[in-house]
Amino acid sequence: MGKSIVQTVTTNKLNGFGRFRDRCFRIFCIAFMLFFVLTLSACTGERPKDLGVQDGKLKNCPSSPNCVSTNATEDAEHSVKPLLFSADAKEVMGRVKRAVESQDRVRIITEKENYLYAEFESLVFRFVDDVEFYFDSQTGTLHVRSASRIGKSDLGVNRERVELIYSLLKKTDKKPKA
Secondary structure, eight states, X not given: OOOOHHHHHHHHHHHHHHHHHHHHHHHHHHHHHHHHHXXXXXXXXXXXXXXXXXTTBOOXXXXXXXXXXXXXXXXXXXXXXXXXXXXXXXXXXXXXHHHHHTSSSEEEEEEOSSEEXXXXXOTTTOOEEEEEEEEETTTTEEEEEEEESSSSOOTTHHHHHHHHHHHHHHHTXXXXXX
């Protein structure tokens, strides 16, 4: 036996609504993905214009907890110890460059005899961290600053990055000291 007229009309109305609902859901998904992609592209922020070595120091960390630096000696939250080397600037900075380049999603922006600036990009949200290295040839000291470009917290990523690069550098020579 076939369907009754009531069942046929009800089924056709539901199928029409189902198609409408599916189209609306697809449009919503496309709009959400477009919004998500545009939002992610905004996570990079602008490259700071005040980075580099000034008066023999790298820029200070902001008050937010998403930065570590060898200049922050009085502030345990932001402080990391510098490394000491007995090698010359060219050799030390070559080691730094190799250690930095061994990391994922990194782009070297500036490279000088005693200074290196690189941008590290997070995998998922594409957040950018600015990382600088400065080698003071007079004292044999390698200074570092690693800071998130936007946001407040970095969940310890900048400190972990510096510690990882330090561990790679310590493997290159028996003389570096923390």
